[in-house]
Amino acid sequence: MDTKTNPEYVAGNGLIHRRHLLGLGLAGIGSMAAGSVFAADAGMLSIPAWSKTPGNGPSEYGAPSPFAADVKRLAGGPSATAPGSGVSRTPLHLLRGTITPNSLHFERHHSGVPAIDPAQHRFVIHGLVRQALSFSYEDLLAYPMVSQIYFLECSGNSGANTVATAGDTNAAAIHGLLSCAEWTGVRLSTLLAEAGVTDAAAWITATGADAASMGRSIPLSKALDDVMIALYQNGEPIRPEQGYPMRLFVPGWEGNVSVKWLTQIKVADAPAHFRDETSKYTDLLPDGKSLQFTYPMGVKSVITSPSGQMKLLRQGIHEITGVAWTGHGAIRRVEISADGGRTWADAHIEAGQQHLALARFRLPWQWSGAPAILQSRATDSSNNVQPGRDSWMAAYNPANRYHYNAIQSWSVSAQGDVKNVYA
Amino acid sequence: MDTKTNPEYVAGNGLIHRRHLLGLGLAGIGSMAAGSVFAADAGMLSIPAWSKTPGNGPSEYGAPSPFAADVKRLAGGPSATAPGSGVSRTPLHLLRGTITPNSLHFERHHSGVPAIDPAQHRFVIHGLVRQALSFSYEDLLAYPMVSQIYFLECSGNSGANTVATAGDTNAAAIHGLLSCAEWTGVRLSTLLAEAGVTDAAAWITATGADAASMGRSIPLSKALDDVMIALYQNGEPIRPEQGYPMRLFVPGWEGNVSVKWLTQIKVADAPAHFRDETSKYTDLLPDGKSLQFTYPMGVKSVITSPSGQMKLLRQGIHEITGVAWTGHGAIRRVEISADGGRTWADAHIEAGQQHLALARFRLPWQWSGAPAILQSRATDSSNNVQPGRDSWMAAYNPANRYHYNAIQSWSVSAQGDVKNVYA
Numbered sequence: 001m002d003t004k005t006n007p008e009y010v011a012g013n014g015l016i017h018r019r020h021l022l023g024l025g026l027a028g029i030g031s032m033a034a035g036s037v038f039a040a041d042a043g044m045l046s047i048p049a050w051s052k053t054p055g056n057g058p059s060e061y062g063a064p065s066p067f068a069a070d071v072k073r074l075a076g077g078p079s080a081t082a083p084g085s086g087v088s089r090t091p092l093h094l095l096r097g098t099i100t101p102n103s104l105h106f107e108r109h110h111s112g113v114p115a116i117d118p119a120q121h122r123f124v125i126h127g128l129v130r131q132a133l134s135f136s137y138e139d140l141l142a143y144p145m146v147s148q149i150y151f152l153e154c155s156g157n158s159g160a161n162t163v164a165t166a167g168d169t170n171a172a173a174i175h176g177l178l179s180c181a182e183w184t185g186v187r188l189s190t191l192l193a194e195a196g197v198t199d200a201a202a203w204i205t206a207t208g209a210d211a212a213s214m215g216r217s218i219p220l221s222k223a224l225d226d227v228m229i230a231l232y233q234n235g236e237p238i239r240p241e242q243g244y245p246m247r248l249f250v251p252g253w254e255g256n257v258s259v260k261w262l263t264q265i266k267v268a269d270a271p272a273h274f275r276d277e278t279s280k281y282t283d284l285l286p287d288g289k290s291l292q293f294t295y296p297m298g299v300k301s302v303i304t305s306p307s308g309q310m311k312l313l314r315q316g317i318h319e320i321t322g323v324a325w326t327g328h329g330a331i332r333r334v335e336i337s338a339d340g341g342r343t344w345a346d347a348h349i350e351a352g353q354q355h356l357a358l359a360r361f362r363l364p365w366q367w368s369g370a371p372a373i374l375q376s377r378a379t380d381s382s383n384n385v386q387p388g389r390d391s392w393m394a395a396y397n398p399a400n401r402y403h404y405n406a407i408q409s410w411s412v413s414a415q416g417d418v419k420n421v422y423a
Numbered sequence: 424m425d426t427k428t429n430p431e432y433v434a435g436n437g438l439i440h441r442r443h444l445l446g447l448g449l450a451g452i453g454s455m456a457a458g459s460v461f462a463a464d465a466g467m468l469s470i471p472a473w474s475k476t477p478g479n480g481p482s483e484y485g486a487p488s489p490f491a492a493d494v495k496r497l498a499g500g501p502s503a504t505a506p507g508s509g510v511s512r513t514p515l516h517l518l519r520g521t522i523t524p525n526s527l528h529f530e531r532h533h534s535g536v537p538a539i540d541p542a543q544h545r546f547v548i549h550g551l552v553r554q555a556l557s558f559s560y561e562d563l564l565a566y567p568m569v570s571q572i573y574f575l576e577c578s579g580n581s582g583a584n585t586v587a588t589a590g591d592t593n594a595a596a597i598h599g600l601l602s603c604a605e606w607t608g609v610r611l612s613t614l615l616a617e618a619g620v621t622d623a624a625a626w627i628t629a630t631g632a633d634a635a636s637m638g639r640s641i642p643l644s645k646a647l648d649d650v651m652i653a654l655y656q657n658g659e660p661i662r663p664e665q666g667y668p669m670r671l672f673v674p675g676w677e678g679n680v681s682v683k684w685l686t687q688i689k690v691a692d693a694p695a696h697f698r699d700e701t702s703k704y705t706d707l708l709p710d711g712k713s714l715q716f717t718y719p720m721g722v723k724s725v726i727t728s729p730s731g732q733m734k735l736l737r738q739g740i741h742e743i744t745g746v747a748w749t750g751h752g753a754i755r756r757v758e759i760s761a762d763g764g765r766t767w768a769d770a771h772i773e774a775g776q777q778h779l780a781l782a783r784f785r786l787p788w789q790w791s792g793a794p795a796i797l798q799s800r801a802t803d804s805s806n807n808v809q810p811g812r813d814s815w816m817a818a819y820n821p822a823n824r825y826h827y828n829a830i831q832s833w834s835v836s837a838q839g840d841v842k843n844v845y846a
């Protein structure tokens with residue numbers, strides 16, 4: 001088949017088989033050409049100023065181009081009632097790939113970022129252990145470590161889409177409390193083995209050194225599984241806003257339990273019922289009761305391009321791309337619809353996806369200029385399928401803002417404007 | 424077996440079976456304890472100043488802790504004869520994991536970093552094609568993309584160890600022209616398909632927009648395989664010193680061919696024999712002849728901790744860790760010796776290693792306080808084995824500085840001082 005003239009449609013409203021993902025030149029299929037034919041006499045190879053003089057030399061710690069200054073976190077300032085509290089959101093719609101640069105990893109603080117001198121910081125393990133232990137930062141650096149790429153998502157991520165009317169905002173504003181990095185640190189199980197957990201132990205409770213004393217309880221079984229004391233983020237020491245000099249990292253679970261600026265772990269026989277696991281981070285149900293300790297993040301995906309507040313400037317082929325993740329293993333499948341869920345086609349998932357890490361998906365789409373509704377639906381290795389918004393909303397109280405993982409719908413108008421909608 | 428008292432030795436001079444990697448508390452095996460026993464009345468849980476007041480709120484683009492300011496590139500300034508030329512090296516010995524943060528990715532410039540306005544930049548494909556094409560930055564953003572984690576290594580990396588006397592320097596100074604990132608961009612094959620390569624084509628030649636007009640020739644077969652026009656690095660737009668707004672990325676091959684600030688690709692029937700593939704980046708042989716176009720980087724590894732100019736402050740268990748890579752596939756095996764190559768033990772390679780990306784390896788080692796020589800030896804999926812220094816040196820002219828991939832030896836003195844040695 002000549003793919004230049006006959007793309008193989010796999011679902012309604014222009015979705016094209018993913019085998020054409022890389023083979024399709026954009027010029028062929030009725031699109032306005034992306035690359036334009038080059039005439040040697042057009043003067044386009046005239047030598048720009050920056051090619052005529054030597055540029056700056058090397059530097060010790062690099063920074064982005066000034067021309068990329070819009071690629072930044074969407075930061076909400078502290079409030080008067082909670083100084084230092086706030087969030088910043090990863091600009092998902094401006095990123096491509098799966099790794100989040102450290103400077104763009106989302107933040108959520110309950111009392112700001114403490115400026116910790118690692119030489120003065122102590123981390124203590126105590127409670128139901130044979131011997132309580134105290135660790136300096138230097139102490140921990142001497143322990144065996146592990147490295148793994150993991151996503152981290154705030155429990156309240158995407159909560160904006162639980163309100164009655166869909167806000168006209170972008171992917172960062174809705175879904176940007178989500179990031180992915182390579183985390184390196186000491187397995188908590190290594191340290192607990194040294195402290196000697198006693199038979200009565202069933203939970204650990206972890207507390208941070210921030211002024212909010214953020215604390216969370218975690219079942220011992222998870223603590224002994226894949227939890228680490230993270231010391232490095234994408235290779236370098238973790239950033240202050242991520243818990244420098246050390247944080248708990250609890251793979252696949254709501255971000256709040258990965259306690260930052262970790263200062264103590266108490267081994268206990270029951271959860272501590274901290275403020276942040278009673279007044280917050282519980283899931284309100286339709287009958288007024290709440291679910292507590294609902295840790296793993298649900299299977300989820302979001303199309304990051306095209307996405308809210310973008311504009312399609314031409315008809316023809318566009319790449320639909322986004323990220324998918326699950327707290328229950330790996331992403332097995334991402335389907336895409338361009339007709340509001342009537343028909344679906346499998347997206348291509350980039351190879352090399354790690355367990356409990358972001359997956360990048362892509363599918364070519366031929367936009368005819370007609371209105372469209374773009375959606376993605378993820379399925380994970382535990383056979384969980386991302387729910388539609390209606391079924392998610394029916395399972396919770398309308399006031400609940402946590403663990404929203406419903407399908408995101410973006411509408412595309414005939415003018416190419418992309419908007420957040422409920423569909 | 425009680426691993427607390429009887430570690431399972433697997434090779435001479437204290438190497439311990441990797442199955443003990445995470446299970447070993449450091450306190451057990453005759454070491455000075457890393458974590459110290461905590462007495463509740465010792466006052467170590469006194470509340471530090473940073474826990475008493477709210478910290479700073481969220482920010483738009485984060486930065487490292489001031490206490491981690493030593494984690495920076497080792498940057499060499501431009502010379503008087505070559506303004507803007509120079510290098511900066513990744514601080515491998517201060518990083519853990521496999522991803523290099525963008526701010527710490529190594530640099531090699533031949534005429535500095537051009538400050539390119541992407542709106543004014545053009546990339547042209549011409550030569551033996553059906554139609555020459557010109558692309559703006561915005562044009563390229565519309566094409567289908569791929570994302571993959573790849574190492575990048577300068578051909579001259581580790582050349583410092585080809586000189587007659589081993590320099591007393593650190594891992595960054597010797598091996599720091601090596602980094603690893605997730606690169607996202609448009610496959611060159613996609614664009615070449617649109618341009619229409621003619622039957623006579625056998626090579627491409629790529630040229631950058633820097634004042635040095637850095638150019639390199641690449642066989643068409645590689646260009647049509649995994650080469651991309653990279654637009655994103657660890658998710659965000661590539662950094663100025665990495666070629667913003669676009670660079671060629673040639674996986675597994677010497678870094679110099681991944682031409683930065685890419686402005687044109689000419690499809691040709693022969694290589695261009697650019698200055699940088701004749702006067703430089705050729706491998707001088709013992710008989711005075713040179714090898715040209717020796718692109719793939721050899722199988723290689725380096726222990727990053729302990730490494731040159733570090734000091735072991737106590738006897739007992741230390742984690743030996745480092746990185747391994749190959750331009751011929753994936754790393755299959757890393758062996759470690761603590762006795763200068765007499766006996767070897769298999770290191771643990773962290774799961775999830777990608778093809779043509781860094782692998783992180785680790786092995787516990789019990790240092791008795793006696794002198795030791797630490798070495799690592801990598802084997803790749805194509806059965807290439809990292810050579811010893813003597814055999815590598817015998818294969819080249821003593822003046823050759825390219826493609827040095829011999830085994831690195833670090834000596835540890837009775838005082839714990841770690842030094843670069845030839846052994």
